[in-house]
Amino acid sequence: MIIGLTGGIASGKSTVSAILIRKGARLVDADAIAREVMLPGHEVLAAVAAYFGKEILLPDGTLNRPKLGDIVFHDPEALKALNGLTHPAIRREIRQRMLAMEQETPERLIIADIPLLFESGLEDMFERILVVYAPREAQLERLKKRNGLTQDQAEARLDSQMDIELKRAKADYVIDNSGDLADTERQIAVLWDRLGLPC
Ligand SMILES: CC(C)(COP(=O)(O)OP(=O)(O)OC[C@H]1O[C@@H](n2cnc3c(N)ncnc32)[C@H](O)[C@@H]1O)[C@@H](O)C(=O)NCCC(=O)NCCS
Ligand SMILES: Nc1ncnc2c1ncn2[C@@H]1O[C@H](COP(=O)(O)OP(=O)(O)OP(=O)(O)O)[C@@H](O)[C@H]1O
Numbered sequence: 513m514i515i516g517l518t519g520g521i522a523s524g525k526s527t528v529s530a531i532l533i534r535k536g537a538r539l540v541d542a543d544a545i546a547r548e549v550m551l552p553g554h555e556v557l558a559a560v561a562a563y564f565g566k567e568i569l570l571p572d573g574t575l576n577r578p579k580l581g582d583i584v585f586h587d588p589e590a591l592k593a594l595n596g597l598t599h600p601a602i603r604r605e606i607r608q609r610m611l612a613m614e615q616e617t618p619e620r621l622i623i624a625d626i627p628l629l630f631e632s633g634l635e636d637m638f639e640r641i642l643v644v645y646a647p648r649e650a651q652l653e654r655l656k657k658r659n660g661l662t663q664d665q666a667e668a669r670l671d672s673q674m675d676i677e678l679k680r681a682k683a684d685y686v687i688d689n690s691g692d693l694a695d696t697e698r699q700i701a702v703l704w705d706r707l708g709l710p711c
Contacts, residue, residue, distance in 0.1 A: 513707065514610055514622040515685075516637065518629035519644035520676035521669050522655035524689035524696065528644045529625045531700050536709070537621040540609045542602060542628075549601050550575045559597045564590075585668045599632055607637070621709055630682060631674050642703075643683035646690045648676060 517532075519525045529539055549556040552573040560580075561569055568580045584591040606624060613622050623642075626634060635641065646654070648670065655666045680686055685703055689696045704711070 513640075514614065514624060514638060516629050516634065516641045517623050517625045517644065518627060518641065518679065519689075520646070520648075520651050520673055520679065521627065522651045522658060523646040523676060524644045524654075524687075525625050525627065527693070528642075528687050528689065528696065528700065529623055531697055532621070532623050532704075535700070535704055535711075537623045538613050538617060540606055540613065540622065540624040542606055542624065542626040545602050545605045545609075546598065549598060549605070550577075556598055556601050560594065563593060563597060581669075582665075585665075585672050588672075591672060595632075603632070603634070610637075621707065628673070630679055635682075640684045641682070642685040642687065643679050644687050644689050645676060645680045645683075646688075650690050651676065 517525060517529060519528075526543075529537075529541070533539055548554070550560070551557060557575060560575075564580065564583065568576050568583070570576050580594070584594050606626065610622060610624055613620075624638070626632075629635070629638075629641065651670060652663070652666050655661060655669065656663065659666075661669070687696060687699050687703065
């Protein structure tokens with residue numbers, strides 16, 4: 513069984529994925545794949561540098577992530593261009609890894625953690641979609657704390673994504689991560705049971 517897992521920025525996708533892995537699920541991590549295609553030597557990073565200019569690279573040739581983030585999260589056209597350069601390769605890799613895992617361990621739950629699942633129109637890749645929900649205010653507070661961002665920077669990132677309430681409405685399953693971790697773990701245990709997975 514493959515489930516697409518998504519949510520808003522800092523809503524708790526990684527936190528929930530980690531708990532699911534502990535219970536026996538396997539993970540395809542779109543953020544990790546997005547980082548791999550931005551490593552020096554990868555054709556996607558070369559295309560991004562050709563488009564945005566060498567200023568978005570550090571002297572050692574790696575991506576200056578805060579710099580590119582500041583550009584694209586304040587300019588919807590630039591973000592669209594970046595997505596056009598990166599998403600096809602990311603999508604291809606997600607598909608390949610899911611297929612490989614399904615063949616290797618058909619009995620295990622496979623979770624594909626994809627922050628932009630709805631924004632990129634990837635719903636059709638999955639039979640079921642799980643949304644990790646936290647209200648906007650909680651997302652903002654957790655994002656500022658984790659990434660050391662100002663209120664403005666955090667809001668700009670949140671506003672680059674589909675509204676979390678809309679995502680929640682589109683979900684087959686919802687984990688509400690607005691409470692404490694114990695509460696989130698309890699909801700995951702209930703879901704695990706509902707999916708008929710072995711403890
Ligand atoms: C712009 C970049 C360099 C900023 O890097 P930075 O280290 O500051 O942030 P990080 O990658 O950890 O992303 C944090 C969160 O921002 C959000 N985010 C990232 N990219 C996007 C995007 N294209 N559109 C909307 N939100 C995004 C996601 O919720 C993500 O989890 C980086 O996010 C990137 O390369 N983005 C393009 C690839 C992509 O779309 N990745 C995310 C989905 S797979
Ligand atoms: N229930 C919770 N209570 C308090 N803090 C939490 C809770 N769940 C997660 N956090 C914290 O909030 C931050 C965001 O969580 P996490 O990294 O899991 O979100 P994410 O959705 O994977 O983020 P991103 O979209 O940026 O990849 C982290 O610092 C995490 O430790």
